[in-house]
Amino acid sequence: MLQQQIPHQSIEFAVFLEAREIEPVWDLEVVYQAIATERIGALRRRSSEWLQPRLVLEKQIPQMDQNRCQLLERELAAAPLFLSAEDRQHIERLSNIARQRREELVERQRQAKVTAWQAPLLSLWDIGTLDLHTTEQLLRTLRSPPCELLQQERDAVEPILVSLTARLDQLSVDEIIGRIDRLPIWRQRELLAILSARLSDNA
Numbered sequence: 001m002l003q004q005q006i007p008h009q010s011i012e013f014a015v016f017l018e019a020r021e022i023e024p025v026w027d028l029e030v031v032y033q034a035i036a037t038e039r040i041g042a043l044r045r046r047s048s049e050w051l052q053p054r055l056v057l058e059k060q061i062p063q064m065d066q067n068r069c070q071l072l073e074r075e076l077a078a079a080p081l082f083l084s085a086e087d088r089q090h091i092e093r094l095s096n097i098a099r100q101r102r103e104e105l106v107e108r109q110r111q112a113k114v115t116a117w118q119a120p121l122l123s124l125w126d127i128g129t130l131d132l133h134t135t136e137q138l139l140r141t142l143r144s145p146p147c148e149l150l151q152q153e154r155d156a157v158e159p160i161l162v163s164l165t166a167r168l169d170q171l172s173v174d175e176i177i178g179r180i181d182r183l184p185i186w187r188q189r190e191l192l193a194i195l196s197a198r199l200s201d202n203a
Contacts, residue, residue: 051090061097065125069102096203113146114153127163139164
């Protein structure tokens with residue numbers, strides 16, 4: 001940008017001097033070029049000075065925790081405008097490395113939660129002997145995973161869900177039958193008549 005402004009500014013200043021009949025002592029374009037070169041050099045030094053301490057962090061990123069990675073990403077996203085194009089490429093690369101590390105840690109945490117949640121479910125071996133309370137409790141656990149599951153993780157517990165649901169249905173029927181058995185005979189016959197009538201209506 002500065003290099004592009006040099007011819008325009010030197011011409012403007014030459015017109016200014018000529019209007020006042022002042023003879024320029026130096027070649028104005030050379031003067032502007034020297035000023036621009038110095039300013040560009042200063043900006044490059046500032047850019048390098050800002051970047052260097054952060055480049056050192058690259059080797060530390062694989063050991064950073066999630067919060068530190070997030071802080072670094074925010075810091076890099078707020079990089080000053082005076083950074084050179086080359087240094088901005090370094091910033092983008094560092095930001096990608098920090099983001100990948102953070103996402104890796106997030107996924108590890110998710111997997112740890114899923115593993116802890118799955119463990120008691122995958123260790124079930126005789127669902128047919130479970131009582132009603134335990135079956136209902138396990139179903140609540142199964143239907144409330146601690147985080148979003150991948151398809152293969154859902155598939156791993158699907159057979160358990162089917163078995164627990166079938167066990168709950170069986171226990172519910174057994175409970176109903178048990179309650180009927182405790183009723184007086186006349187009441188049992190009354191219920192039988194009602195059920196028979198309903199079955200006939202649905203036939």
